[in-house]
Amino acid sequence: MCREVDLHQAVLAKNDATAATLRAELAARGTTVVNLLSSPGSGKTALLEAELLLARDRGVPVAALTADLATENDAMRLARSGVPVKQVLTDGLCHLEAGMLSRHIDGWLPDATRLLFVENVGNLVCPASYDLGESLRVVLASVTEGEDKPLKYPTAFGLAQLVVITKTDIAEAVEFDEAAFRAHVEQVNPGVEVLLTSARGGTGIGALLDRAVATADGGVTHAPVMARQEHIHRHEHGTHSHTAGSGALAQSGS
Template sequence: MCESVDEVGRAVLARNDGLAAHLREELTGRGVSVVNLLSSPGSGKTELLGRVLARAVERGLPVAALTADLATENDARRLARSGAPVKQLLTDGLCHLEARQLRGHVESWLPEGTSLLFVENVGNLVCPASYDLGESLRIVLMAVTEGEDKPLKYPTAFGSAHLVVLTKSDLAEPAGFDAAAFEEHVRRVNPGVEVLRSCARTGDGVDTLLERVLAVRDGAPVHSPPLAPRPHSHTHAAGPVA
């Protein structure tokens, strides 16, 4: 009898979870912490990450970044301006990253001595939320221009976040953003998670975000979200990874 779509999805996630757990243990043993950044397209994630990387480089911190897209190396070129080691990961149409992809790049590329690896996931708040990459910290980002109800629309992403970052905070007033409603919606899906405000254009929140990440790298306790990554309703064939 053929397996159902749900059974296939559960098998894919179970295999990914096993790889992720092994990768997390391996990287922890090497003193490497992985930060998984999730957001929808246009959230300002790349610009904010570039600012964080530049600040880390200024401080002499051993950081690196992988950035994932379906096509182009545009984001890698932008992030490389920070001076940090950066590599583009092309997914060949896959709408999310999986632990096997990250493991391959860690094994073949990660610079010796790196203690902090930022992974900019594919711009998508659905599929990436289901896949553990072996990260130490999962950060979900959202721009004020996206609307206060996004946590309710994407409960798996926001409900599995260790930290939520609100971006483009300088546009909150012209966008008519209701911060109180947003925070209430976040609390409904992820009680107790910290929400940081940031603006890559002005640099607001960059130092705070870097300090939060460094604290986790150095052993600070991490918020326990109510949701773990879980399957979504469709599966993808595994294609080649650049």
């Protein structure tokens, strides 16, 4: 058991080092990465498509990389926006890693890209443990998923710098309790902003883009308590944390 834990820590340590290098390299060329995490069926692709269209209309140089276990359906949808889009097939792997992202953007990502949106594999467990070199980590949940989602996936929601509620146009029909959801988010990640969106109805479209642009411009992002605690733990004890992305997140707003 100890050897398995040590191996896991080594894998995450290597990923964190790669992520830090990638973050620095992209920052040097003026590119900011936005990592989007959610369960399957949250409406992540629909919202991202709307945001990419708006970015194009506003003249913001953006690109999108979307990851799935199989099919290129999401990439084909996002390509309708007219911005550079690339599909990554993970062949069964339930998450992206920093090295994978680095390899896939090498030689593909346009030099002038200001924002790179990464649509992670639909999963709130594995992706939460891997820093991709992002400067903004966003977790999305639809109104159909239940108000207790943040409590069931505390690492994913606890490390988020922004939380987005999707499909709000059907919130009343599914009896979504927004106050309860917000309370649960606050419980695992005090102070994080929660946005309301509906790709179909148009509610909140542009808010995600605005937050991403503000991050690219050097604005202060939310620093999750969980990330700060893990940051302190690593420095005090010299050990690697199981909480991925904490190095980048702990620096935000400090």
